[in-house]
Amino acid sequence: MKAAVLYKYNEPLKIEDNVKIAQPKEGEVKIKIAVTGMCHSDVNVFEGKTPVPPPVVAGHEIAGIVEEVGPGVTRVKPGDKVVSAFIHPCGKCRMCVSGHENLCETFSQVRLKGVMMDGTTRLSLDGQQVRTFLGGGFAEYSIVGENALTIVPQDLSLDKVAVLGCAGLTGYGAVNLAKIEPGETVAVIGVGGVGLSVMQLLKASGAGRIIAVGTKKWKLDRAMELGATDVINSKEVDPANTIKTITNGGADVVIEAGGNEQTINIAMNSVRLGGRVILVGLPPVSAEIPFKVANIVRNGITIIGNYGGRPRVDMPRLLDLVKLGKYDPTKLVTGKFKLEEINEAVKLLNQGEAIRSLIIPD
Structure with missing residues (x-):
């Protein structure tokens, strides 16, 4: 698949066409990405201020279509329109079961390592592992835990709701x-x-x-x-x-x-x-x-x-607010870019000339 890979901090991203993505494991979901919002947290990764080890694919405001589900997944099915939160709760730790899944203990141990909950990656390139930052949405496909996902109503477009994954939540x-x-x-x-x-x-x-x-x-x-x-x-x-x-x-x-x-x-x-x-x-x-x-x-x-919201509780409420017209995420979007144009989007964000840019892989 195609992905924007960071090989070294403070250098432009490189578009790679032959990144391999593995099948989703237990509790994981493969998403065909429709659009991903670009946030300053992604730029912090590119600059090494959030030091996720490269090579890494960033992008955490993800919206797309469920392509495949791993064993045990019950919250979504292939064909569902979904938006992914930047927080990927395990659903089992003390914080998750006490109603504070935005502070998931398991996720907190891996989020800056660029790996899944089991400590491994799902991306590789020429035999080398490629890490992901909170989903790795600057690509054609992504694998995330099912608890990060919320089904999007059919009457809402995916490019309208992508920024809910971080800015909204x-x-x-x-x-x-x-x-x-x-x-x-x-x-x-x-x-x-x-x-x-x-x-x-x-x-x-x-x-x-x-x-x-x-x-x-x-x-x-x-x-x-x-x-x-x-x-x-x-x-x-x-x-x-x-x-x-x-x-x-x-x-x-x-x-x-x-x-x-x-x-x-x-x-x-x-x-x-x-x-x-x-x-x-x-x-x-x-x-x-x-x-x-x-x-x-x-x-x-x-x-x-405050570290975000609770994906399984708060994201459905956000979607309701969007449908009611009380929260308009499109007002945050200042540009749309093809994946090949991603470095221009990074430049505009760094210059303060963008709020949220949408990156579209197709």
Whole structure:
């Protein structure tokens, strides 16, 4: 099959035509990929900031058709339209059975190794194993665990729902974890795919003032279209002070979706006394970002890390929100590219000129 393979960090991806894919094993599903969204987490792999060992095929916002199922699979069947979450829960560990499958203990042990739950890969090229990052969707086919998959209603197109696999599910998990009360003021730091998903879901959940913070005017304009009541360009004004001024003391909740030291510090300095900070953005794994702990303690700030949502519980709800018109994932898509054009999509994302690009293998 055809796939975009990373051989060395910070080098262009190479399109290979003869990657071999094995049959799915116990609990696994082979998907013929229709479309895969490109996320900054993929770019972090390409740059070695998320150090999955190459050669590796990335891509984790996958939508397609079930081609084949392995032994024991009961949730999907060949021919089903499916969307895959970037989280692949085992369904059996302590976290999964206690309702926290987004924190699956088994998956957490393998996700940065680029292997399946059993520690092996399903891809190879010229006799060498090829790893995958959270599904390996930049290819014609992918093999994932069945618990990552949700059947897509026939009246929804696959290119419409692909970005639910990460941007949508992460945004849903953040808003759900924040336990937003009607009318609460929420600041969202970062207006990429996750941040714009958060804003739509905040509006659907009854949040009051929704303040978007970013650096690109066109993205802030998109935020206003999708539910923001106020926008702040952090290149033009001090964002934390501005938030505190317009909210008379700070936001009740701040959801951080940028994943770098600057955006995290903005979040920590923008919340009111007794408020909540939800950290969603993923910095490089080696990053150490200091907090002023005394301020956190004295101000009674609650800091919560959020890693996505629960695929088997939250993804069906997201699909319902799409059908109801309360969440529109197409508003995140800024371009479509053939697999052979993937390096151009990477370039645009790195330059801040894209939110989500769709990669189409055919």
